[in-house]
Amino acid sequence: MDDAQAAAGRLATIRNGLTRAATLAGRPAESVRLVAVSKTHAAQAIVPLLDAGQRMFGENRVQEAQAKWPALRERYPNVELHCVGQLQSNKAPDAVRLFDVIHSVDRSSLVVALARAMEREGKRPACFVQVDIGEEPQKGGVAISALGDLLETARAAGLPIIGLMAVPPADIEPAPYFALLAKLARDHGVTNLSMGMSGDYETAAMLGATHVRVGTALFGTRG
Template sequence: MTATLQASIAAARQAVLDRIAAAATASGRAPGDVTLVAVSKQQPEDRIAAMLATGQTIFGENRVQEAQDRWGARRNSLELRLIGPLQSNKAREAVALFDVIETLDRPKLAAVLADEIQRAGGGPRLFVQVNTGEEPQKAGVIPTEADAFIAACRGEFGLQIEGLMCIPPEAEAAGPHFALLAAIARRNGLERLSMGMSADFETAVRFGATSVRVGSALFGTRG
């Protein structure tokens, strides 16, 4: 890790934090109410080391295996979030590794996670992913089925749901999708909203995001 890279990563992180703070303040919120999740998927080791050196402790990964390889030996004092789709056959590994799973989106996965959490005597905090744009290629429960699914997670499967997550369609304005997610959360008594990425995290903060998932604005574009 070069001094130039370290300085660049530190400056990028501070710029993102400043933008989060400004968006929160403009919305009448405290900057500390919004958590920055550094999306570390597929990032080279020198950039990860530089980010760790800034004091960043919360990271998001898309794949269980990649997260195991990267973080398995250095889990102390870090919070890991799974922000990519979870296959049911990877649930045991995910429960053991992650502090938060943000992509619960179907009954089969809910059942498997319930079994694994019971087997382990505890497990990660859980978010339901909502496919606000109803995109067929994207994971997540569709909005009209979200209330019933959240109720099933709580009742049928005995899971504690902490919040909701969404990824708006790239070609559409993000604000209406964030507003929809916030509305679903309110009527289900959920206070945590994981929404907003590098291109739209300030908008997400204005709509109530409690965590934003930022990759390229922190690490730069992957080569």
């Protein structure tokens, strides 16, 4: 099986899983969007998924994305590029120029940097606020107790906040964390949820995810 066929098969498997999960939850299939996380994978590994019709991709690092995506976007101009990794404030201008969606707004200093960059660049990527849903200090994300204040700060700064993002603790049943993030979103008046990865995207879709971030199940082991 060549790369194109393999990529199309993996993509179909995941899309079918998302459709099944959404249907079980009484949601339309199109309400769950697949972000193919292409971090650490070279352009030649991404092209087969692009050729199979995938158009939403996620990258962790600004510098890596800058090296890969300008050339790919010349060939595939309708790609939507998502920043799914931690973002340093000094990288905010580059991120605003490059990405269409930023999933990792998690502190007031980054809010300020992004607001300035958006004003300067005349471009306003949609933003998710990342929540430290499992109270893990080694991970990014705002503490649940500080979420309301950060959302207020971000909105006051003019950031287009569209939802919440979280990464549950590893090796623990994720469903309670997904349900908690969905409740926090309802409580704070946002509608989009970026949650669920290769091992749990169907569970996330059943519990309200609007964006799932899938890497390994699409690309295999990281390059």
